[in-house]
Amino acid sequence: MQKCFNNGEKMGRLIFNPCEIISFDVRIVKEREDFEVIHLTIETEDNCLKYRVCSDEREPDLSLIQRDLYSGLSKVRDDNADIEIEEYMQRDYLFVRYPDGTSKQYTARKI
Numbered sequence: 001m002q003k004c005f006n007n008g009e010k011m012g013r014l015i016f017n018p019c020e021i022i023s024f025d026v027r028i029v030k031e032r033e034d035f036e037v038i039h040l041t042i043e044t045e046d047n048c049l050k051y052r053v054c055s056d057e058r059e060p061d062l063s064l065i066q067r068d069l070y071s072g073l074s075k076v077r078d079d080n081a082d083i084e085i086e087e088y089m090q091r092d093y094l095f096v097r098y099p100d101g102t103s104k105q106y107t108a109r110k111i
Contacts, residue, residue, distance in 0.1 A: 019044040024073045026066050038066055039111070042073070042085075049085075051094060053108040065106060072098040 025041040038053040055062045075081045081099035094108035
């Protein structure tokens with residue numbers, strides 16, 4: 001299932017390097033017959049961030065991870081809200097603080 005947006009309207013900020021989000025894509029991809037991951041792409045005014053996000057013991061349901069990421073980024077798009085993303089790539093972690101204040105830790109790697 002592909003979800004991609006680029007409607008030219010002002011969006012909220014990605015507190016990574018605070019900058020405007022231009023578009024985003026949250027897609028479940030089948031890497032092997034029995035293994036799926038999420039490819040998360042966030043295009044900003046300064047950069048294009050791409051991550052491979054996996055389910056794990058903390059977050060075992062890939063479709064819920066996709067839903068949360070999509071909902072959070074949609075809130076940024078629709079309500080001019082903020083989302084914070086912190087990388088800890090040495091341990092393959094991505095920390096996301098959603099617009100509602102909820103924080104999640106995902107197993108992820110830059111691609």
